[in-house]
Amino acid sequence: MNTTSPVLLLIYNRPAHTEQVMAQLREAEPPKLFVAADGPRTDQPDDAERCERARDVATHVDWDCNVHTLFRDENLGCKKAVSSAITWFFDHVEEGIILEDDCVPHCTFFPYCSHLLERYRGDERVMVVSGNNFQPARRSYDASYYFSAYSHCWGWATWKQSWEHYNGDLETWSELREKEWLQGWLGSEAIAQYWKSIFDRVARGDIDSWAYAWTFSCWTQHGLSVLPSKNLVTNIGFGAHATHTNAKDGETGHLSTYPMLFPMEDPANVVRNYAADEYTAHSHFGIKTGLRRWVDRHTPELIKRAARSIIGGSYGY
Known part of the structure; x- marks a missing residue:
């Protein structure tokens, strides 16, 4: 299913993974494709060759499309490489879809994102459109998607105005951590303590993660995420060349994908699904409430x- 939204594809050194994502992009035929690649690591002999192959795969475009590239010569690491690539993306577009080389979307993921980017454009309550649903199959919904505090980023979309709030170094965390802001937002002392530990480690530089910094940035704005009523993206990046995922992540990453039905049914109100977030805190992050x-x-x-x-x-x- 075609999309009118521009797409940012983040790649590194996995050409086979990249090809699977490209197969879905060929079906969607985005009019603008931005490809960003981190540079090879100097201590890995085969990195340069693998990175070059991945770049060749990602730029093999056989549909009518404007292709833009940001290929790094040096390895910046996950946090800086990804966050700077997203900033580069939004230097050129006002909104768009973001996929990493191991996030394979269902074909309906693209029109799903396009619909929601248009619907919530300019709505400061919503900062992320995610393609992930990690809820139990038995959970029922009143619409095609729900609202959550959690900005799952295995296939997602956002707006330039939202990304402008990205606070990679968590400059305001030292002030906020002593307040009750986090517990008030999350509604649980146990969940707040978990994320306080995460944000402490990110602020110290112990975790090289742009995603945790993005979560912090969204929460400081009380920004919600849209999550689909069925999972639209599967993560295939668990294995020898994975850097930031582990076996536990694979339990949710390898979920099957299902088609989004159109026309989509929108919720009547922008209200967070607390029951779903409670389940996410326990099952996805392992927090005991x-x-x-x-x-x-x-x-x-x-x-x-x-x-x-x-x-x-x-x-x-």
Whole structure:
């Protein structure tokens, strides 16, 4: 399905992964394609050749398209390479879709993003359009998407006006960390403590992540993310050449994709889905909230009580 939105493709040294994403881009035929590539690492003998092959794959465009490239000679690392590439992208466009070389979207991801980029253009309450849904299959929705605090970035879209809030060095964190702002935004002391630890490490430079800095930037603006009612992107980047993902990430990254149905149904109100965010905090980030702690602590007792009830012929407590 074609898209009218420009696309930024972030690549590095994985030509086979890049080809899978390019196959989907050929179906979507974006009118503008921006390709940004970090430079090879000097301590990896095969990096230069792999980076060159990935660049060849990403620029092999056989549809009517304006192609722009930003190819680094030196390795900048994940945080600087990605964030500077996104800034470069928005030096040229007002809004667009962002894909990394291991994020393979369903073909309906592109019109989904285009619809939402148009619908929430200029709406400062919404800062991200994500293609990810990590919720349990049984969860029901009132529309084609919902609103979340979490800006999942395995295939996403945003606007220049939103990206202008990107605070890569978390300059304001030292002031905000002593306030109750984070707990007030997230609604849980346990979740706030988890993210306080993350932001501390990012601010110290212990984590080379643009994504955590982007999450912080969105939250300081009380910006919400749009997440689809079904997963639209699968992450194939788990393996020998992965840098920032691990086996646990693969549990959500390898989720199947499903088609978005059109015309899309928009929610009646821009209201965050707290139940979905609670599930994300526990299942995706491993945070034990108050309810989850209680369940974990009482699980042995609950199992015994359930067993006695079942033996007694009743499923009640």
